[in-house]
Amino acid sequence: MKLDAQAWRKRRGIARILTALDSASGHVRYVGGAVRDDLLGLPISDIDLATSFHPDDVVRRLEKARIKAVPTGIAHGTITAVADGQPVEITTLRSDVSTDGRRATVAFSDDWPADAARRDFTINALYADPETGEISDYFGGLDDLEARRVRFIGDPLTRIAEDHLRILRFFRFHARFGFGEPDSEGLAACTARANDLMALSRERIADELIKILGIEDPTPTVALMIERGILKPVIPEIVSAASLAKLVASEKDSGIEPDALRRLAALLPRDPVIAADVAARLKLSNKARKRLAAAAAGELGENPRSLAYWIGQESAIDRLLLAARSEEAHGLAAWTVPRLPISGGQLIKRGVTEGPLVARTLKAIERAWVTEGFPDGEKWESIVSEQVGSAKGG
Structure with missing residues (x-):
């Protein structure tokens, strides 16, 4: 097995970085997920490089070649080179001096097998020569890759x-x-x-x-x-994968893209308080916390479009898919949520007295409009006229 070295070199910014690091000298190799994915025939996203050069030498070489060098993880020997707008992480070979299970203190080296030994899985410890594409495999990663086996x-x-x-x-x-x-x-x-x-x-x-x-x-x-x-x-709230299995099937049936947060909601109890608590413990964003709580609430009502209007299209689709109502979710995903076609200023022009009455009338119009299925034309005008008349008469 080997990589197509010439094809890799044609990627944006790569040739400049390799030249700066004198790749022909054997001091730099491709490493990690990009090598693994290429060998599996999968799309490659980020490219990482490993080098026997000290981080200071890496920075010096990049700057000499007029390539931006960002010390993104300098304590662990990682420099991000930005060439032609393309970021590439370059990490000096290293070994762990000490670790507490969360972070490690490292020592830099020029020992390729030692660098490989500190990595997690054999399929992630594959190196490729950027000149020839030849693979360096110190722990049987190629065999594991062929067997599709994940091994420490x-x-x-x-x-x-x-x-x-x-x-x-x-x-x-x-x-x-x-x-x-x-x-x-x-x-x-x-x-x-x-x-x-x-x-x-x-x-x-x-x-x-x-x-x-x-x-x-x-x-x-x-x-x-x-x-x-x-x-x-x-x-501990996650006790079964049964709801996840149903959701995955619903996503497939509806043609809606898989969503990890929705799937997390499927694993949690249908209790907004519990869902919000889990989201807070996981330090998820406020938006994610609200979405998990909304999904856990579970109420659907009779009209998915009304639900989407009140709680948001994304949350309404979550609830429908979690309830295995994939056909309705598909239809809702293709629908554009409308905006209320009237404002407070327009109500004042129609004779509604300024102040709290405007807001109450606007809300009454909105409720009636949503309940009636978002009509326009005569039906819409009838709703507005009725509520405005009520407000003026009151």
Whole structure:
């Protein structure tokens, strides 16, 4: 296996960066997810480079080539090079000196196998020579890639002790790349150390969970995580994947794109208070918290369009899909929510007295308009005339 080195070099900004780092000398290689995905025939997004040059030398070389160098993770040897508008992360080879499961202290080196040994999974520890495309594989990653097997490098318990987030990453990578049952040693280690997740920030947990739920069908993986008690220490409210399975089916039936936050709502009890509490613990945005709470409320009413008007189109679609009403969700997704075609100023011109009465009349018109199905023409004028007359008569 090898990469098409010339095709990679044609990517925006790459040739300039490789030249600045003297790629012909063997001091720099492609590494990580881009190499893995290319070998699997998947689209490549971000490209990362590993180098034996010290971070200071990397910066010096980039600046000499007039390439912007941003010290995005300088303590861990990471420099982001921006060439022709394209950012590329360049990280100096390193080994862990100490780690507490959340962060590590590293030492820089020129030892490629040592750098590979500190990575999480064998399929993520593949390096490619930018001149020839030849792959450097120190831990059997190519065989695991061919078998679609996600396997920790070395002892799984040691890798998890270095970074507890690797528990969730193990399941995410299996859901995305794995075939069949997960690696038994890795699964056993993750099960044994699930409580270690409690030491992580909830933001990191939320980020990884959202990535898992964004996979095409994460149901089997999530069900396995629940069975093994992986989520119990941090989100004990998640006890079943049954609703998730139904939602995934509804999304497919409706033709609506999968949505990780909606899928999280499916895993939570239909209780807005609980949903909001979980969202707060995970440090989700205010918008995400409101959306989860709205989805958990569950009420649908008789008219999906009215629901969309009052709570928002996105939240209404969430509720419909969670209720397995995929056909209605599909129709609602293609509908444009209208705006109330009258303002307070226009009511005043029609003779409604300025002040609170204008707001009350406007609200009465809005309720009637939505209830009647957003009519226009004579029906709309009838609603306005009736409410204005009532306001003036009162």
